[in-house]
Amino acid sequence: MEPDLPSRDPRDRDHRELRSSEWYTGDVRNAYIHRAWMRRGVPSSAFQGRPQIAVANTASDLTPCNAHLGEVAQSVKNGILEAGGIPLELPVVSLGETQVRPTAMLWRNMAAMATEEMLRANPVDGVVLLGGCDKTIPSLLMAAGSVDLPAVVVPGGPMLTGTFRGQPLGCGTDVWRLSEEVRAGTLSEDDFLRSESAMIRSKGHCNTMGTASTMGLVAEALGVVVPGLAGTPAPDSRLLEGAHNSGLLAVELVRQDRRPSTFLTKASFHNAIVALAAIGGSTNAVVHLLAIAGRLGIDLTVDDFERIGADVPLLVNLQPAGRYLMDDLYRAGGFQAVLREVRDLLDPSALTVTGRPLVEHLEDARIWDADVITSRETPLLTHAGIAVLRGNLAPRGAIIKPAAASPHLLQHRGRAVVFDTIEDFRARIDDPDLEVDENSVLVLRGCGPKGYPGMPEVSNMPLPQKLLERGVRDMVRICDGRMSGTAYGTVVLHVTPEAAAGGPLALVQTGDWISLDVTARRLDVELSPEELASRTPNEATLAGFAAPTRGWEKLYVDHVMQADTGVDLDFLVGSSGSKVSRESH
Structure with a gap:
C-alpha cells in the first residue's frame, strides 16, 4: 500500500x-x-x-x-x-x-x-x-x-x-608473515594452523x-x-x-x-x-x-x-x-x-x-607509553607520509608507503618479471625454473578497478619460494591493484592508469629494466617513448581483463574511475544535485 x-x-x-x-x-x-x-x-x-x-x-x-x-x-x-x-x-x-x-x-x-x-x-x-x-x-x-x-x-x-606461544599476534600482518615462513620451510604447517584459533x-x-x-x-x-x-x-x-x-x-x-x-x-x-x-x-x-x-x-x-x-x-x-x-x-x-x-x-x-x-x-591528551607513541622530537621516521610516484609507468601516479618498505629498496633498479593476471602469478611464482632473483622487480597487472574488476588487495605479492628459502624477505613489487593495510613490504601500488584502462603497465615485458626512486618520486621502465608507443598488450593480458555483461559488475566497469580519483562511479561524484532534494510520500 x-x-x-x-x-x-x-x-x-x-x-x-x-x-x-x-x-x-x-x-x-x-x-x-x-x-x-x-x-x-x-x-x-x-x-x-x-x-x-x-x-x-x-x-x-x-x-x-x-x-x-x-x-x-x-x-x-x-x-x-x-x-x-x-x-x-x-x-x-x-x-x-x-x-x-x-x-x-x-x-x-x-x-x-x-x-x-x-x-x-x-x-x-x-x-x-x-x-x-x-x-x-x-x-x-x-x-x-x-x-x-x-x-x-x-x-x-x-x-x-591474541597470543601464540607467548607472542602477540597482529591480525592480518602475522598471517602474511607466518604464511611466508611456512613457504620458506621455517614454520611447520601444523604450527601455522594452531595459530589460527589464537589470531582472533x-x-x-x-x-x-x-x-x-x-x-x-x-x-x-x-x-x-x-x-x-x-x-x-x-x-x-x-x-x-x-x-x-x-x-x-x-x-x-x-x-x-x-x-x-x-x-x-x-x-x-x-x-x-x-x-x-x-x-x-x-x-x-x-x-x-x-x-x-x-x-x-x-x-x-x-x-x-x-x-x-x-x-x-x-x-x-x-x-x-x-x-x-x-x-x-x-x-x-x-x-x-x-x-x-x-x-x-x-x-x-x-x-x-x-x-x-x-x-x-586535544588539550588533555597525553602520551603514557613513549615506546608505543613517540614524541615529536623522537619520531620513528621523520618523513612517513604516503609517497606519490610518477614516471612513464605511472603517468597519473602510483603510491608507496615508505614506513612499511625496506629502506635499501627505496632506490632500486631491476629486471621485470611480469605476470598478466593473479592466476598467472599463482601458477608460476613458485616454479623452480622461474628466472627471478632478489634484484628482480615483480610486476602484476590486470588488477585495477576495471581490470579485475574491483581493485583487489593483491599488490603485496608473495615472494618466490626459492628466494624465501635463501632468506629473502622483501622485493620491489609493482601492481595496479591495492594491498591490505595490514601488509608490508616495498610495494608500489595504485598504478594509474591501470593496464585495463590503457596504462603503460600493460606494455611492460619480462626482462625490461625498471627503476624506482622514492626520493625523486619516480617510477620508470627504461624504454624510449618510441619503443613504448610501438608496443601493444599481449593476448594474455587482454584476455585477463574483466568483461562482465550484466548486473552490478557491468555498471561498475562501465563507470568506475581510476585510483587517483577515488575509484568511485563517475555519475556519483560532486555535490550538485546529490543532496536530499525530493521527498516522495
Whole structure:
C-alpha cells in the first residue's frame, strides 16, 4: 500500500522544520498511513517534533568484525531516546573483508549508493553510522556526504590482542608473515594452523594499523566521530559509553542543522592526511578519502597526500610499520595523544561534528607509553607520509608507503618479471625454473578497478619460494591493484592508469629494466617513448581483463574511475544535485 506521491524541494523550506514532519504531520490520508504503519506500540508523541534518527548498522554475521554492532546500536538508541529523539535501526549493506568475493572493494560504491538511497527515501532527520570493517566506514561516509543529513560515525573498534606461544599476534600482518615462513620451510604447517584459533581473540576489527583501524582514526581526524572515541577497543565498555554520547549528539545535530556540508571542508581532509601519516596508516585510505571528498564536491587530489603528508613524522609504533597493536595504542594515550604531537601541522580552522575545531579537543591528551607513541622530537621516521610516484609507468601516479618498505629498496633498479593476471602469478611464482632473483622487480597487472574488476588487495605479492628459502624477505613489487593495510613490504601500488584502462603497465615485458626512486618520486621502465608507443598488450593480458555483461559488475566497469580519483562511479561524484532534494510520500 503506497500513499500519494507529492514531492517538494526541502531547500525551499526552513531547515529548522524536521524533514520527517513532511511524512507525519497533519490529518490527511498520507500522514495517517505514515503514522499508522509506524505505531506498533509507539506513542503519538513520537511523531510530534521529535527528531527521527536512523542508526545505519553494518552488523552482520558474515562481516565478523562488525558482528557486535547490534550491542553498540542499542547504546546509540539509548542516547537518542535520552535526548528526545526517536531511534530507528536501519540495516545497510555490510561488506566482510575476509569473506566477500571477488573483493569487497567491488561493492563499496554499491553499499554507499544503497545507504544513500535508503536515507533519502525514509522519514529520517539524521543518522548515526556504525561501521568497522574496512569498507563499511568509507561507504557510510560516502553516503552521508551525498545525502547531507546530519550524521555522526561510531567506529566499532579493534579486537584485543591474541597470543601464540607467548607472542602477540597482529591480525592480518602475522598471517602474511607466518604464511611466508611456512613457504620458506621455517614454520611447520601444523604450527601455522594452531595459530589460527589464537589470531582472533575477541570481537572487533583487525588490531593492526590496517584499513579498518586507519579509517576509524581518520574519520575522527576528519571530524565526523566524537573526539576521543576512535580506536577504543571493541570489548571496552567505554565504546558503549561513546556510542550513547553519539546518540545524544545526533539529536543535537538535527536541532542545530549541523550537516556534513556545514563543517567538512578541504581543511578537514588536510587534517585527515596529517593523521594518516602520523599513524602509519593504510594506503587504502587514499582511495577512500578521495572518494568521500568527491561526494562532497571537495577538490582533493592524490598530490595533496604528497604535499600535506610527505614530511609528517611517524609517531605510532604499530604493525605493520612497527611493533605494537591497537589496544596498546589505546592504553598509551590513544589517537588524541598522537594528534596533540602534530597539532602544529593540523589546520586549526577545521571543525568537528561537535561544532568546535578539532584542535580544541586535544588539550588533555597525553602520551603514557613513549615506546608505543613517540614524541615529536623522537619520531620513528621523520618523513612517513604516503609517497606519490610518477614516471612513464605511472603517468597519473602510483603510491608507496615508505614506513612499511625496506629502506635499501627505496632506490632500486631491476629486471621485470611480469605476470598478466593473479592466476598467472599463482601458477608460476613458485616454479623452480622461474628466472627471478632478489634484484628482480615483480610486476602484476590486470588488477585495477576495471581490470579485475574491483581493485583487489593483491599488490603485496608473495615472494618466490626459492628466494624465501635463501632468506629473502622483501622485493620491489609493482601492481595496479591495492594491498591490505595490514601488509608490508616495498610495494608500489595504485598504478594509474591501470593496464585495463590503457596504462603503460600493460606494455611492460619480462626482462625490461625498471627503476624506482622514492626520493625523486619516480617510477620508470627504461624504454624510449618510441619503443613504448610501438608496443601493444599481449593476448594474455587482454584476455585477463574483466568483461562482465550484466548486473552490478557491468555498471561498475562501465563507470568506475581510476585510483587517483577515488575509484568511485563517475555519475556519483560532486555535490550538485546529490543532496536530499525530493521527498516522495
